Amino acid sequence: MLFERIELEPGERILKTVRKHWFVIITELFGIFLMLLIPFFILFLLVVVPHSFFSIDLSLSHYTLLIVFVIAAWSIITLMAGFATWTHYYLDLWIITDRRIIVVDQIHFFNRNVSIFRIERLQDLEFHVSGIIPTLLNFGTIQAQTAGAHDSNFKTSGLPNPRELQAIIQGAMDKRLQVVHGRSDISE
């Protein structure tokens, strides 16, 4: 399992684990569902459209087994696409601990980025909520920038409740800076 591989530091606590908003996966799975219906739609068209429209004889009853075979094969392929979509959704996550932010970006099965940055190195954290549906359902894009020799950006779209997420990270950062630098004026 993933949490066993991350190896938290002694005393490190996971504050929040965030995945993309449910609307993101529902939209993608709905597309897959429509794909699943394509052969039925074609069959429907062949049945509904008058036979005289075609110049060839398309008696579907002669090809019942072949049609079932094609539909079953198509269903397996579509189901595999659906489960791949679910995998990419579920394994794509932000893990916020009181010391680090771990961004796991599951792009494809063989394309996986895991970025870890310490919370005290965080320089800028901003979120964007743009569009009617993201505003109504409260999800958006969060972008984090860290200080370093090479400026690093971590950007993920479709994260739920970005304002709360920003507050959690900000709170964790303030507490961490107090611990690291012994500064009490940070949170004021």
Place this chain on the structure above:
Amino acid sequence: MLDLSGLSNSFSIPLHTFVTLAFYLVLGAYVIFSAIFYYHWSTYGTDVKVTMYTLVTYFVTTIPLLIMLGSLVLVI
């Protein structure tokens, strides 16, 4: 109506062979995908319950379809 009887002679692959080839193609893709799918969930999954439900749902929905495909290859 157009007479297609002459057209059937131009195809060199019989329907049964074509269906069998298609079945093996789907079976191969399924086996490879299943192995990758299982590896990803068992390695990168964060919740044992979700991993189990996902894998069970995957195999419960796909294996009957695969059996159906195999059976149809024998019938067609």
